[in-house]
Amino acid sequence: MTSWLIAEDRPAGPASPTRGFPCSPLPSSAGPTSASLLCSIAWQAGASPSCTICPGVTRDRREAPGRLADLSFRIVDTAGLEEAGPEVLEGRMRQQTDRALTEAHVALMLIDARAGVTPLDAHFADLLRKAPIPVILVANKCEGGAGKGGLYEAYGLGLGDPVPLSAEHGEGLGVLYDALRPFHDAHMAEEAKAEADAAYAALLAAGAQARDVGPDGAALDALEPDDIELADGEDNDFAVEAIDPRGERPIQVAIVGRPNTGKSTLINRLLGEERLVTGPEAGVTRDAIAVDWGWGGRRFRLVDTAGLRRKARIENSLEKLMVAETLNAIRLAEVCVLLLDANMVMDRQDLTIARMVVDEGRALVIGVNKWDACTDRGATLQRVADRLESSLAQVRGVPNVTLSALQGRGLDQLMEAVLLVHGRWNRRVSTSRLNRWLQGMLERHPLPLGKHGRRLKIRYATQAKIRPPTFALFMTRPDDLPESYVRYLTSGLREDFDMAGIPIRLLFRATKNPYA
Numbered sequence: 001m002t003s004w005l006i007a008e009d010r011p012a013g014p015a016s017p018t019r020g021f022p023c024s025p026l027p028s029s030a031g032p033t034s035a036s037l038l039c040s041i042a043w044q045a046g047a048s049p050s051c052t053i054c055p056g057v058t059r060d061r062r063e064a065p066g067r068l069a070d071l072s073f074r075i076v077d078t079a080g081l082e083e084a085g086p087e088v089l090e091g092r093m094r095q096q097t098d099r100a101l102t103e104a105h106v107a108l109m110l111i112d113a114r115a116g117v118t119p120l121d122a123h124f125a126d127l128l129r130k131a132p133i134p135v136i137l138v139a140n141k142c143e144g145g146a147g148k149g150g151l152y153e154a155y156g157l158g159l160g161d162p163v164p165l166s167a168e169h170g171e172g173l174g175v176l177y178d179a180l181r182p183f184h185d186a187h188m189a190e191e192a193k194a195e196a197d198a199a200y201a202a203l204l205a206a207g208a209q210a211r212d213v214g215p216d217g218a219a220l221d222a223l224e225p226d227d228i229e230l231a232d233g234e235d236n237d238f239a240v241e242a243i244d245p246r247g248e249r250p251i252q253v254a255i256v257g258r259p260n261t262g263k264s265t266l267i268n269r270l271l272g273e274e275r276l277v278t279g280p281e282a283g284v285t286r287d288a289i290a291v292d293w294g295w296g297g298r299r300f301r302l303v304d305t306a307g308l309r310r311k312a313r314i315e316n317s318l319e320k321l322m323v324a325e326t327l328n329a330i331r332l333a334e335v336c337v338l339l340l341d342a343n344m345v346m347d348r349q350d351l352t353i354a355r356m357v358v359d360e361g362r363a364l365v366i367g368v369n370k371w372d373a374c375t376d377r378g379a380t381l382q383r384v385a386d387r388l389e390s391s392l393a394q395v396r397g398v399p400n401v402t403l404s405a406l407q408g409r410g411l412d413q414l415m416e417a418v419l420l421v422h423g424r425w426n427r428r429v430s431t432s433r434l435n436r437w438l439q440g441m442l443e444r445h446p447l448p449l450g451k452h453g454r455r456l457k458i459r460y461a462t463q464a465k466i467r468p469p470t471f472a473l474f475m476t477r478p479d480d481l482p483e484s485y486v487r488y489l490t491s492g493l494r495e496d497f498d499m500a501g502i503p504i505r506l507l508f509r510a511t512k513n514p515y516a
């Protein structure tokens with residue numbers, strides 16, 4: 001797929017909410033932005049990148065699939081191009097942009113045509129001219145013929161003819177299409193060639209295998225690729241197998257926690273590259289960023305999230321949006337890793353986040369990070385265990401793993417725990433087993449009398465849903481069932497069907513005749 005980078009002069013301005021494109025993420029104090037272009041295109045493609053609507057927000061690079069008529073591509077929206085060293089945040093944001101510049105096939109530089117060419121535009125045009133990537137200059141905010149002055153000025157930037165566009169109004173996309181088409185075609189031709197090479201290599205490999213197992217032992221040394229006939233579609237299968245041996249969807253894992261606990265560092269370490277901006281400042285990450293990754297033969301979609309501060313400390317609408325985005329990431333996740341700082345484990349905010357995860361019915365793993373810097377390991381582990389027992393008893397058995405994202409320790413154990421809870425979260429219990437189990441539970445502790453003086457009866461149970469495991473129980477007078485009995489059943493299910501640490505849901509349904 002062609003990959004396009006969108007860059008623009010985006011001084012990290014003070015964040016303030018703005019009106020704007022319904023699905024417009026981020027930046028630029030200059031108004032409709034690269035991000036609104038990203039969204040405009042991605043949105044037309046039917047994709048819904050998770051977006052916020054504040055300028056100057058993005059720090060990481062964000063990616064979304066896009067489509068413009070028949071062109072499909074991956075759009076990468078970047079933070080600014082400020083020149084600074086890695087010791088400051090802007091410098092680390094810039095590193096992300098530089099990396100995106102080396103990976104993309106073409107860069108789109110956006111200027112605000114109504115504001116005209118600014119000195120900053122000239123500066124960035126200079127930088128992009130030196131970058132190893134073709135550039136298309138886009139003069140944005142040209143809706144209804146506005147911004148003509150800026151459009152003409154843009155010729156002076158030395159980046160070729162500017163494309164007049166209005167990202168917000170969706171005008172000028174045809175001209176953009178014409179500008180992009182040659183890059184798309186060139187890339188497709190390259191891909192076709194690479195595919196042909198891969199198919200050729202696969203044919204050679206198939207030839208080698210055939211020689212190993214040939215029924216008559218005949219050597220196939222002289223075999224040419226053209227001599228081997230593949231059944232219809234077989235070559236495609238080969239390609240698919242190489243990418244996705246099990247044909248499974250990636251397991252969606254959100255990394256959540258308070259600010260500064262090492263969430264982004266953890267994902268970088270797992271990926272083995274500096275994909276996300278990290279740093280000692282609290283609140284570095286602002287967008288939920290998803291990256292695909294493989295481990296142990298499985299595919300994962302790791303989602304970095306903005307750190308969650310205590311509700312009382314959330315001051316502005318930007319933070320509220322960040323919280324909303326993190327919550328959304330939790331809802332979309334299958335497993336959530338709650339990352340703690342080993343020197344400040346399990347304070348109230350950690351517990352609040354853990355409860356959010358459980359209430360949303362997600363599987364939870366607790367990662368005690370910064371173990372390398374932990375001053376009292378024994379006390380830390382004791383505190384984690386005590387707090388889980390006292391405040392999260394409704395999901396007894398949540399695994400916790402100590403790790404150091406910085407040093408890359410404990411990562412395999414963390415991923416094993418993720419797979420373990422994912423398996424439990426997907427647990428399915430057969431109806432016959434479930435009802436045998438239910439009879440045993442009812443015999444051990446008979447149901448109490450209902451408010452009308454008759455003994456309650458549970459007649460039948462079945463698992464209605466997995467992810468999280470949800471059981472429907474059909475009974476007389478469900479409203480009379482005491483909470484303690486619900487807990488008895490839930491913890492029995494958890495223990496007897498190996499679902500430790502998993503939120504389990506019980507739905508009680510009234511049978512038709514309460515007197516039966």
Ligand SMILES: Nc1nc2c(ncn2[C@@H]2O[C@H](COP(=O)(O)OP(=O)(O)OP(=O)(O)O)[C@@H](O)[C@H]2O)c(=O)[nH]1
Nearest residue numbers: 259260261262263264265279283284285307405406
């Ligand atoms: N000693 C130690 N420091 C770590 C470890 N993991 C992360 N850090 C440091 O903790 C700081 C915060 O790391 P980030 O990865 O940016 O934290 P985050 O949770 O993504 O922070 P926000 O995005 O602000 O929520 C950085 O200075 C990291 O170098 C670790 O395992 N050990």
Ligand SMILES: [Mg+2]
Nearest residue numbers: 263264284285
């Ligand atoms: Mg972060």
